[in-house]
Amino acid sequence: xTDYNTQAHIWKPYASAKNPPAAFNVVSSSGMTIVLDDGTxxxxxxxxxxxxxxxxxxxxxxxxxRQQALQMPxxxxxxxxxxxAEELTAELLRVLPPGLDKIxxxxxxxxxxxxxxxxxxxxxxxxxxxxxxKIAALKGGYHGDTIGAMSVSxxxxxxxxxxxxxxxxxxxxxxxxRFGQPWVESDFDAIAALLHERDSELAAVIIEPIFxxxxxxxxxxxxYLRRLREECNSRGILLIFDEIATGFGRTGELWAQxxxxxxxxxxxxxxxLTAGTITLAAAVASSAxxxxxxxxxxxxxxxxxxLACRAAAAAVRLLDSYDWQGNVKxxxxxxxxxxxxFRTLPNVRDVRVLGAVGVLEVEKLPCPDFVRKTVRETxxxxxPYGKFVYTMPxxxxxxxxxxxxxxxMGVLADVR
Ligand SMILES: *Cc1c(COP(=O)(O)O)cnc(C)c1O
Numbered sequence: 001x002t003d004y005n006t007q008a009h010i011w012k013p014y015a016s017a018k019n020p021p022a023a024f025n026v027v028s029s030s031g032m033t034i035v036l037d038d039g040t041x042x043x044x045x046x047x048x049x050x051x052x053x054x055x056x057x058x059x060x061x062x063x064x065x066r067q068q069a070l071q072m073p074x075x076x077x078x079x080x081x082x083x084x085a086e087e088l089t090a091e092l093l094r095v096l097p098p099g100l101d102k103i104x105x106x107x108x109x110x111x112x113x114x115x116x117x118x119x120x121x122x123x124x125x126x127x128x129x130x131x132x133x134k135i136a137a138l139k140g141g142y143h144g145d146t147i148g149a150m151s152v153s154x155x156x157x158x159x160x161x162x163x164x165x166x167x168x169x170x171x172x173x174x175x176x177x178r179f180g181q182p183w184v185e186s187d188f189d190a191i192a193a194l195l196h197e198r199d200s201e202l203a204a205v206i207i208e209p210i211f212x213x214x215x216x217x218x219x220x221x222x223x224y225l226r227r228l229r230e231e232c233n234s235r236g237i238l239l240i241f242d243e244i245a246t247g248f249g250r251t252g253e254l255w256a257q258x259x260x261x262x263x264x265x266x267x268x269x270x271x272x273l274t275a276g277t278i279t280l281a282a283a284v285a286s287s288a289x290x291x292x293x294x295x296x297x298x299x300x301x302x303x304x305x306x307l308a309c310r311a312a313a314a315a316v317r318l319l320d321s322y323d324w325q326g327n328v329k330x331x332x333x334x335x336x337x338x339x340x341x342f343r344t345l346p347n348v349r350d351v352r353v354l355g356a357v358g359v360l361e362v363e364k365l366p367c368p369d370f371v372r373k374t375v376r377e378t379x380x381x382x383x384p385y386g387k388f389v390y391t392m393p394x395x396x397x398x399x400x401x402x403x404x405x406x407x408x409m410g411v412l413a414d415v416r
Contacts, residue, residue: 029056052276084309102290109270110144120204140216222260252355275315280308338406
């Protein structure tokens with residue numbers, strides 16, 4: 001066999017193929033820990049892109065996948081159905097916000113977002129408003145990397161590069177009122193004006209409730225969502241919540257929308273859905289939306305993959321197996337206490353914490369070599385990017401784990 005330098009042929013996320021960034025080789029994972037090929041154990045401070053909320057390789061989830069693999073790894077989902085999809089649907093109906101009960105399974109978060117946007121367009125067509133073909137979204141938002149999802153993500157992000165390809169959507173400014181601060185009614189003025197001006201063109205508004213993740217790492221006031229719900233209702237514009245990052249407890253509530261006490265017409269879930277084991281996402285609609293659409297024009301090849309469905313059903317049941325919410329509350333207070341003192345570091349512009357999310361917004365990002373050195377020395381896996389040194393630890397993190405993660409964040413943020 002030819003001895004290829006395979007690393008030179010594997011294209012990594014957000015990276016050059018010609019000069020691939022250095023990467024640690026991981027050989028196993030369990031609980032809080034990922035194990036590198038030299039035996040180094042590192043705490044996973046970011047739950048592997050926010051998915052492994054209950055820790056890595058949770059035994060009941062792994063066993064569910066194993067059993068299903070022996071019986072039927074996959075069959076197509078058109079014209080056929082199966083118990084794994086039914087089991088997962090029953091588990092999700094137990095925990096989804098009331099009223100959201102038509103579940104369309106997709107194979108990744110971005111695809112779930114595409115589905116939600118297509119549902120909105122098809123719904124408006126079906127109810128006799130075919131001119132409503134545009135989407136409104138927020139600056140600072142992130143909804144995925146496919147074309148439609150990029151078109152509703154922060155226009156200052158990857159947009160410019162893909163100009164001409166992306167559909168043009170409408171953007172409102174990022175909400176200024178932060179979570180936990182007093183509500184200022186004028187914070188809603190800009191989006192209210194946008195919805196008024198574009199009323200006849202808008203099919204839907206898509207928004208990450210409470211927590212703008214990848215592009216902003218920012219928490220805003222729940223009242224914004226309540227006002228948005230009223231405004232959308234009065235105009236016949238659908239409201240889409242992207243809970244792909246926030247769902248399944250990340251912000252301290254099972255769904256971030258619970259802080260506002262409002263539900264959307266369509267909701268996207270993903271990431272932690274399978275407890276970080278295998279890809280699966282879903283766009284979930286209200287009956288009013290779903291039932292209006294004669295035939296939804298989407299069908300992923302690996303739709304409702306049985307392995308992923310079994311994993312997700314077991315992952316949803318994990319929510320009942322321990323006091324994750326108590327853990328997240330404790331993690332939140334430990335992150336607040338630990339990260340707040342870093343405000344005085346010259347490189348730190350802001351400190352933000354909600355639930356199991358801790359963010360240091362920095363002036364200058366640590367260089368990749370320094371990050372690698374720090375990962376080795378602290379035994380904590382973190383991946384700063386953009387303006388952020390952040391953690392989203394698994395909910396099983398102990399007080400000691402959080403202290404180690406906080407200390408490593410301090411090292412990474414203290415660059416000059
Ligand atoms: C990660 C993410 C997505 C995209 O999910 P993928 O599975 O990476 O396609 C969409 N929306 C939000 C809010 C996300 O955090």
